[in-house]
Amino acid sequence: MSVKHRRRKSKARRALESYLIVPLKVIVRNKAGLFGFIGIIIYVLMATVGPMVVPLDNQPKPNQMYLPPSWQHPLGTDSEGRDIFSQIVHGSRDVLFVAFLAGVITVVIATLLGTVAGFKGGLVDATIMAVDDILLTIPQFPLLSVLSAVMRLDNLLLATIIGVLSWPALARAIRSQVLSVKSRDFIEAARALDLGTRHIVFVEIMPNLMSYVVVSLIFAMTGAIYAQVGLVFLGLVPFQSQNWGVMINLAWTRGAIFFKNSIWYILSPIVAIAGFQLSAIMFSRALEEIFNPRLREG
């Protein structure tokens, strides 16, 4: 059999190829995706390695208040003379941790329930959608505000609550995707070939959802950042001063927008958040291509 030449590649090599090399190739080729990918890597490094490398400047030094950017202070100093850059780096950990955790929780619950509802139909579907409807009516932000008054919302709890409140919308969307895939001819063929429910759900249906799910993860994360930063900005959640939301709060209340040199204090966290969003969104373009072979060169 002349198909032998392909079999020489071992299983490990093939897995490496499809999970690492092909995606990397796709990312490099897609300009927007590459830009986003690099951006994300920078943020991830900032959150993980950053705090170890950049010391946190916590000492108030009133005589160094609102210094403009320089070599020692790449983003200048804040109202108490503390270095802004180190605050951004240290603050990124909390923000990205909560965002990632909330995003994952949202996506996992939504995918699970959305797929089960779409695939099973009938009573199961109706029940899940009823729960979904109820949760959708709960206003996320006010609830978080109330909860924050009643209990201490640390990062983990905050992430969990945001995740749990965000899954309904995504579950709905995933359910419609499943419904539409389910009606396609190749699913009927899979049934005729008696490939089994497990195969149909995980091998036939899921891959058709993957690009959608992955992109949703990115957007769930950005949504979580807003929720979190918003709460902190409003002062509803206990904070450390280098949290980006806090920085925006402090900068705002201390009039950082009124001076040419102090504007760095308010801009830095805003740009940090926006930068992450932008990278995430651009990266999602490459992600779509990775998960959908049809979008590649063809």
Added chain:
Amino acid sequence: MAQALEVGEKAEAGSREVVLSVRNLNVEYRAQRGVVKAVRDVSLDVYKGEILFLVGESGSGKSTLGYAVMNILPSPGYIRSGDIVYYVGGREVHILKLSQEEQRRFRWKHVAMVFQSALNALNPTLRIWDQLYDTIRAHDHHISREKAFEKAKYLLEMVRLEPERILRSYPHQLSGGQRQRVVIAMALLLDPEILILDEPTTALDILTQKNIIELLKGIREKLGLTMIFITHDLSLAAELADRVAVMYAGKIVELADVYTIFYRPKHPYTYALIKTIPKLSSVEEKLYPIPGSPPDMINLPPGCKFHPRCPYATTRCAREEPRWERVADGHFVLCHRWRELSLGE
């Protein structure tokens, strides 16, 4: 290779008046992988009052040619070169040279199109009367409501629909056949001289299709219309055509009157196509599959585009693209070997 369009030819065709002349038309589409050369150096004359069929498979360029002739190519498509000349209303009109506004006014008034899917042409949120009235008003601002109504009524009756009921309905309340007839009536609103129909019966039932065909025959009689009918169904051409242009890979490979095309074809593709269609009534006739598949329109093979599938191909066919040659009065073929081959004899 230009089609030989000398004066002598016009005289040959008798006193046949040309209403549309396509000259060396090249149409391309920009695709992700490259440029699709959908119509390659096509030249064609359409005579007054005839029913000309453009027959071909997907990728042959037939629909593209139809859209190009009205200059309504959808976005990634564009006319790269060539001329399209109409001889209507006593004037010679080079449509590609008109301004956008002039073209808009020219269309529908002199040449109209019946699209493949009636659903594409009809607005689902408007009643039929509103759409017909809008169409008339858009091209003739001064027409009165009464006159427009008279016109609509006349045309709907001609396509054998009850005007009162139809005008009041929404598209979804009509059957597929009724919708298609409305679309035909709509195309005739401004009395165009030429009607282009792009696969108008593909989505219809057999019996409904037969109805529409008979209808078109009647309309041609009554209005003296010239029709260009685009289809992949060769049998429809046998039913309705005066002349047939067989297209393959962006070119017309054979052009002749319908009887010649079916009984005395000179191009191997035409011949093979006829031999591959299952016939309803001949039980014993053997059918022959055509090997291979239509070419990739982005990377066309060299020489004659049909040569990879042609049982008579020679090295010359693989190297050199054939020229348009005259077989007899009104019969043209794009093949190096037509003289030597005795297809079906």
Added chain:
Amino acid sequence: MPEPILELRHVSKAFRVGAGFLGPKKLAKAVDDVSFELYERDTLALVGESGCGKTTTGKIAAGLYKPTEGEVLYKGKNIWRMSREEWREYRRNVQIIHQDPYASLNPMLTIYASLSAPLFRHKIVESKEEAVDKVAELLEMVGLTPPEDFIWKYPHQLSGGQRQRVVIARAMSLNPKIIVADEPVSMIDVSMRLQILHLMKELQEKFGVAYIFITHDLATGRYFASDGRTAVMYLGSIVEYGPTNEVILNPQHPYTKALLSAIPEPDPEKTRKKQPMKLRSLDVPSLLHIPSGCKFHPRCPFYKPGLCDAKKPSLIDLGGGHRVACWLYGE
């Protein structure tokens, strides 16, 4: 007389069509009292216009839809009452080919993945090496050579005709006894249709497959089922049934005659001489408003008031296996 391998007995399938939330739900019978037999290596063509119920009937025969009335018998046993083992055997032996080659393969899976799935599932192969070999064998069987050129590709990288061949290969992978082919060449270019039809016939020769060939194109149906039988369907019921050449060359039912006279043929003299049958009405009835009695009566030129609109005729045997459902042929 050998036993049929598959039999449909008085099968009906009704769909509930809702007229909005508060409106009454109507029942539309897409398939109405359909019966036929299919033998080993047999070919049965189900022909009719769109909406006649041929596709639904095919999918009922393939066990993908459950009939609301009637029985589907595989080797004499009702498939909806089978034990797990019996159902498994039925399931393996009855496969389907769909019309649209662009929708019948999972766009996310390589050709290898799509074709090897049933092989692994049914333990025809145990290891990846075996699977690759078997898939290559299947690809060669359907004329996709060399297999290496196709095996690792995605469906969108193949042409329509190639995809359809892959679909055929997939249907054949379990060596089924019956294949329900739903308009297998309608969406393929004319110049390539015969290739696919010949392939299917070849597989029938070699592997003894029986086909239920569903099509709206009577000429293609006649060609493919020339050695078998044809059933003409109208609004959910079979109106004429018999050996293919009998039905097509000697049609008895007015609807069959109307259809045949309306089909254009690739022969200008012949087709222009054909007299179309004049029907009483141009309206095509919808499944929601099925005419009483004989469903064709509003359009039938041989309509007899009082009879045709009152009682629905059942299939009458005219001899030689040719059956018609029409009052013209007596009670």
